[in-house]
Amino acid sequence: MATTPIITIKGLSVSYERKRVLTNIYLNIEKALIYGVIGPNGAGKSTLFKAILGLIDTDSGAIHIKGQSIKDLRKQVVYVPQKNDVDWQFPATVYDIVLMGRYPHKKVLEQINAQDREIADQALQEMGILPLKNRQIGELSGGQQQRVFLARALCQQADIFLLDEPFVGIDITTEQTIIATLKKLAQQGKTLLVVHHDLSTVEQYFDKVILLNQRLIICDDTDKAFTPENIAKAYGGQLPILHKTGMIEK
């Protein structure tokens, strides 16, 4: 039985200064699943997220979320950008950042209230960073900063999560805790798209895989999509190098 997709992408193409980086992408994203978005550096993974969020101009294509434009549904979609896309010197405490997740739920000039604070505290607790609440974001380690952004994402209580390389700079124990949280969210009916570059954990983490390299290679259940043939199609000659860097990092 085919379910109605929560996100539909039809014929999406994106260029930066006339250089094409995504070509004619068609995708149907189903609700309550975790998708791994996999492909080499420069494949257009981050660009795909930015297009879904309406943050960049597209050459062509239509993107719908629950049949509507992102402009009408912004608070239902949460985005955790890739680490190097964030200004970590921004003067704010951990709590400030996490509470930002409540703003989309507020009317203009409406104050943060006790219920918002409770939701924020729960999110901090879930990510194991409640004791860091009053610290400046710039003082934290990379892994702690990443958890702050995930806590903000939880605090937004969105239906759709777009997480761009959330595990970069995070130790393996924290990574396991976070993936458990993400799986719990999927069980609660949330839909998650996660850009991920560690191929060794793909089968363990994701219900479905989107393999991408400018064009869509495949989007399907992980056991069907994540095959050596499809991985080779996506990575081409870059794969051996990727394995080596993976071993150095781990």
Ligand SMILES: Nc1ncnc2c1ncn2[C@@H]1O[C@H](COP(=O)(O)OP(=O)(O)O)[C@@H](O)[C@H]1O
């Ligand atoms: N703002 C930008 N201006 C020009 N080129 C860009 C910009 N952002 C990304 N690119 C280029 O677009 C391609 C896809 O980038 P990106 O979506 O970040 O890939 P990925 O996240 O898969 O590594 C890359 O070649 C990258 O250099």
Ligand SMILES: [Mg+2]
């Ligand atoms: Mg990227």
